Amino acid sequence: MAYQALYRKYRPTNFDEVVGQTHIIQTLKNAIVQNRIAHAYLFCGPRGTGKTSIAKIFAKTLNCTNSQDAPCGVCENCKMAANGSHPDIIEIDAASNNGVDEVRNLIDKVKYAPMQGKYKIYIIDEVHMMTSGAFNALLKTIEEPPAHVIFIFATTEPNKVLPTIISRCQRFDFNKVSMHDIKYRLSVVCKNEGIEIDENGLTLIAQLADGGMRDALSILDQCVAYCSSHIDVNDIRKIYGVITSEDIGKLFYSVYKKDVDSFVKDIQKYSDMGMDIKRLTADFIHMLKDSLILDYSENSTLVSDMKKDMIRKYFKLAPINFRIKCMEELM
Numbered sequence: 001m002a003y004q005a006l007y008r009k010y011r012p013t014n015f016d017e018v019v020g021q022t023h024i025i026q027t028l029k030n031a032i033v034q035n036r037i038a039h040a041y042l043f044c045g046p047r048g049t050g051k052t053s054i055a056k057i058f059a060k061t062l063n064c065t066n067s068q069d070a071p072c073g074v075c076e077n078c079k080m081a082a083n084g085s086h087p088d089i090i091e092i093d094a095a096s097n098n099g100v101d102e103v104r105n106l107i108d109k110v111k112y113a114p115m116q117g118k119y120k121i122y123i124i125d126e127v128h129m130m131t132s133g134a135f136n137a138l139l140k141t142i143e144e145p146p147a148h149v150i151f152i153f154a155t156t157e158p159n160k161v162l163p164t165i166i167s168r169c170q171r172f173d174f175n176k177v178s179m180h181d182i183k184y185r186l187s188v189v190c191k192n193e194g195i196e197i198d199e200n201g202l203t204l205i206a207q208l209a210d211g212g213m214r215d216a217l218s219i220l221d222q223c224v225a226y227c228s229s230h231i232d233v234n235d236i237r238k239i240y241g242v243i244t245s246e247d248i249g250k251l252f253y254s255v256y257k258k259d260v261d262s263f264v265k266d267i268q269k270y271s272d273m274g275m276d277i278k279r280l281t282a283d284f285i286h287m288l289k290d291s292l293i294l295d296y297s298e299n300s301t302l303v304s305d306m307k308k309d310m311i312r313k314y315f316k317l318a319p320i321n322f323r324i325k326c327m328e329e330l331m
């Protein structure tokens with residue numbers, strides 16, 4: 001079988017498999033059970049937080065013949081939705097179909113009753129990419145949609161969506177997925193795939209993904225390509241140009257001791273290795289901030305154990321005022 005990217009392989013097919021966004025899932029489930037379905041939804045939020053996945057699962061549930069609040073997965077409608085062949089679930093990527101003609105074409109078909117399911121559902125991804133002409137053409141349909149039609153718009157930039165469209169939608173704001181949830185999901189995937197990775201590796205991938213579950217799985221994929229089935233935190237650093245907490249600790253110590261030679265030498269070394277200096281600066285600020293947290297709360301769970309060791313070893317040697325001044329300079 002051809003290799004399938006992890007984010008595709010582990011794309012959720014049911015509400016239970018979605019990571020995070022529990023408030024949104026609960027509201028959508030309630031809407032189905034109470035039969036209070038809106039005609040237009042707007043899913044806003046950062047990339048990779050589950051907007052399209054939830055839209056697809058919601059669409060599948062609405063057309064499932066057996067379901068209450070989740071797709072059964074076995075009826076004809078569910079099967080067709082799962083392999084993307086359901087005639088009444090129409091996905092449009094506005095980034096590539098943003099013209100008036102495409103929207104007109106879509107609107108022409110809106111009036112026809114669904115062929116297979118109860119509802120005709122249009123999932124329009126990256127809706128902010130539509131031209132204003134296309135938006136305006138769509139607006140008329142959203143104002144008076146036929147009873148069997150539901151629109152689900154997804155966007156990373158709700159500020160670029162016409163206010164007149166937003167006001168006609170039920171809006172849901174997707175949050176970044178928490179570190180904890182990403183790490184948990186990654187550990188499940190690794191276990192399934194026979195990938196060995198430790199806690200520090202999971203933490204680093206979750207940090208790099210910055211709240212996007214899809215990004216986290218793509219990063220994991222890239223690490224697997226590089227390291228095979230045993231992923232070491234230092235390999236991830238090499239691939240993504242991230243330096244260690246210890247490296248940052250040493251840099252800080254040179255600054256504190258006014259050891260310009262070794263500071264410049266180290267920075268040159270990281271630069272030659274292709275390390276991202278902007279990222280280094282951000283990590284440096286982060287370490288300084290964490291050192292201040294530890295000053296006030298020695299047992300804080302906000303700081304990882306790995307970082308705590310390095311903070312005690314290097315940062316705590318300097319007085320608090322010095323660290324604050326460093327942080328201000330770096331910012």
Ligand SMILES: [Zn+2]
Nearest residue numbers: 064072075078
């Ligand atoms: Zn079903």
